[in-house]
Amino acid sequence: MTALIVVAVAALVFIGWNIYVPLQRVLKGDAGKTVESAASHVSSASHAASKPSSSSGSTSSAAATAMRGIYLPGGTLTTATISQTLQAAKSAGVTTAIAELKSDDGVLHYASKISEVQNNGIVASGALDGAAIAQAITQSGMTPAARISCFKDPLAPTVMRDAAVKYAGNHSTNWLDESGNRWLNPYSATTVQYLTDLAAEAASMGFKQIYLDNVQFPSGAQNHVWYGDNLPSKESALQSFVAAVTQKVHTTGGTVTLVLPANAAVGSGQASLGQDQDPFGYGADTVSPLLTPVSLDGLTVGGTALPNPISDFGAAVSAAAQGLKTLNASKYGDMVPFIQAGTVSGSGTVTADTVNAEVSALKAAGIDHFVFYATGGYNLTGVAAK
Numbered sequence: 588m589t590a591l592i593v594v595a596v597a598a599l600v601f602i603g604w605n606i607y608v609p610l611q612r613v614l615k616g617d618a619g620k621t622v623e624s625a626a627s628h629v630s631s632a633s634h635a636a637s638k639p640s641s642s643s644g645s646t647s648s649a650a651a652t653a654m655r656g657i658y659l660p661g662g663t664l665t666t667a668t669i670s671q672t673l674q675a676a677k678s679a680g681v682t683t684a685i686a687e688l689k690s691d692d693g694v695l696h697y698a699s700k701i702s703e704v705q706n707n708g709i710v711a712s713g714a715l716d717g718a719a720i721a722q723a724i725t726q727s728g729m730t731p732a733a734r735i736s737c738f739k740d741p742l743a744p745t746v747m748r749d750a751a752v753k754y755a756g757n758h759s760t761n762w763l764d765e766s767g768n769r770w771l772n773p774y775s776a777t778t779v780q781y782l783t784d785l786a787a788e789a790a791s792m793g794f795k796q797i798y799l800d801n802v803q804f805p806s807g808a809q810n811h812v813w814y815g816d817n818l819p820s821k822e823s824a825l826q827s828f829v830a831a832v833t834q835k836v837h838t839t840g841g842t843v844t845l846v847l848p849a850n851a852a853v854g855s856g857q858a859s860l861g862q863d864q865d866p867f868g869y870g871a872d873t874v875s876p877l878l879t880p881v882s883l884d885g886l887t888v889g890g891t892a893l894p895n896p897i898s899d900f901g902a903a904v905s906a907a908a909q910g911l912k913t914l915n916a917s918k919y920g921d922m923v924p925f926i927q928a929g930t931v932s933g934s935g936t937v938t939a940d941t942v943n944a945e946v947s948a949l950k951a952a953g954i955d956h957f958v959f960y961a962t963g964g965y966n967l968t969g970v971a972a973k
Contacts, residue, residue, distance in 0.1 A: 654923055655972040656683040656958035657965070658734065661696030661711065664720055673727040675965065680972035684724045685732040685798055685958060688717065688789055693742025697792075701784050707746050721793030732796035733789040734846070737771070737782050737828075739801035744769040750777040752805060755813040765807045773804060773824045773861070774814045779831055786832045790839040797836050798875060800846040802829060803860040821861030822868075829869040844923060845871035852876030852922075853888050853910045876911065878904050878924040878945075879960055880934040889913060897934055900927065901944025908952035922954055928970065929961025939969030946972065 657676040663669065664686055673684060688697050695710045697717035704710055724731040744751030744761050751761040752770045761769045771778040786797045804821055805812065818824070833843040847856075847866055852874060856862030866874045876882075880896035883903045887893070888910030896903035904926060911922060926945040930936045942959070949957055959965065959972070 654683055654956040654958075655681045656685055656732065656923065656956075657681045657928075658925070658958055658960045659684055659686045660962055661687040661690045661694065664696050664715060666715065666723075669720065669723050670727075672965065673724065673729065675967050676959070677727060677729065679959075679967040679970045681729065681959065683730040683732050683796065683958075684727070685734050685796070686720050686724070686794070687736075688733045688794075689735045689740075689785060691736045691739050691801065693736075693740040695785075699785070699788060701781075701788060703747060703781060704743075709742055709746065717789065717792040717794075725793065730796065731794045732798060733786075733794040734798040734800055735782065735785055735789070736801045737799055738773050738778070738803060738805075739768075740771045741768040743771055743781065747777055747781060750775045750781060753813045755811045758813060762805075762812050764805050770805045772814055773821070773828055774818055779828050782828070783832050783835050786843070787835045787839070790836045790841040794841065796842050796844060797832070798844045798846050799829065799832060799871065802845060802847075802869070803862055806857075806860060809859065821858070822864045825861045826864075826869055829871050833870055833872065842872040844873050844875050845869050846875045846877065846925070848877050849882040849886050849907055853886070853907065854914050855887070873921050873923055875923045875925055875958065876907075877960075878907050879927045879931060881931060883907055900937060900941050901948050904945045905948035905951065908949050908954055911954070912952050921956070923956040923958060924949060924954060925958045925960040927961065928959035928967065929965035930963025931961055932963075936963075937966060939966060942966070942970045946970075 657672070659669065659672060663672060676684065686696075689695050693709065695704060696714055697710075697720060698714050699710055699717070721731040748761065750771050752772045754760045754762050763769060771782070773779075786799070789797055802825055804814075829843070829845060836843050845866065847862065850856055851860075851862035852866050853876075854865075856864070856866075866876075880900060880903065883893055883896040885892075886907065888906060891906075893906045894902040904924075908924070911924075926942070926949070927934065927937055928942045928945075946957065949955070957972075959967070959970075
């Protein structure tokens with residue numbers, strides 16, 4: 588009996604204390620603090636878990652996610668060359684490889700399955716499977732991306748004749764520019780469908796980012812050119828095209844980047860090309876201005892001529908980057924400029940010091956993303972992209 592009484596008293600004391608503590612918190616206005624404290628702890632832990640991990644405490648999240656790209660010309664998309672280029676690029680800190688799947692001459696440098704390009708000379712002889720190219724890039728530890736030359740295309744108009752720009756005096760004859768090249772007509776539904784299908788095919792093969800280049804109307808004198816009758820503005824035609832491609836690529840989880848010559852990116856594009864609008868008004872996810880010497884030559888930003896890019900790449904890129912910053916203050920940081928890092932026709936080769944000067948110029952302007960560009964060989968030894 589004595590033992591039972593002792594147990595009963597202990598139980599009453601325990602129950603009473605557990606009732607007293609919460610009651611006291613309510614009387615003192617502290618109710619909920621324990622719950623709030625726990626919720627705050629969970630929230631803090633969740634926030635910490637969501638931050639990207641880094642092997643170095645001094646590495647910022649922005650630097651960890653900065654895009655470092657390299658352009659792979661169509662002629663280099665062979666098994667042996669891809670491996671060598673990617674190895675050198677990886678050592679230089681590159682994170683994304685942009686394969687030229689469709690070049691300015693209209694050639695496709697992968698084995699496309701689109702019916703319009705089968706057995707007519709549009710696909711390069713011996714072209715690799717596109718998925719294999721994307722896989723090789725992925726296996727190297729980089730993100731696969733694809734570059735597609737759009738309306739500058741002398742080849743497709745010979746096959747898809749209703750997609751071509753025509754002569755005003757003879758709508759059945761393909762128009763030729765001053766260099767004797769045909770062009771795809773941005774107003775043509777066939778043209779838009781063809782290019783959209785190419786972008787969608789690239790995205791389906793594993794290319795996460797699609798770079799659209801030569802999104803413009805023919806350059807040079809356009810005497811006797813005919814695009815069609817009762818047409819909307821050139822700007823709206825290009826906007827509609829980019830919007831169509833972007834919508835299609837987004838369904839695969841990919842993104843679209845618009846490549847623009849430097850003058851269009853800094854707001855001095857030509858109306859005849861349809862590039863005299865806000866570069867961010869096309870509807871792409873981001874913009875890649877060409878800050879290579881050829882594109883910068885003779886460029887004026889804010890009324891000031893840029894330094895001669897051939898004599899000082901770094902100074903020219905710095906001036907152009909500052910111009911981009913001034914004109915696109917809220918968006919310039921998301922741009923992905925192309926800078927020269929090897930041989931380019933018309934501007935020769937560059938050294939590692941020159942490339943590093945270009946990279947430093949971009950970073951000083953707050954632009955942390957860029958693509959190494961060359962049409963010939965690269966010179967990445969001693970280049971630090973990180």
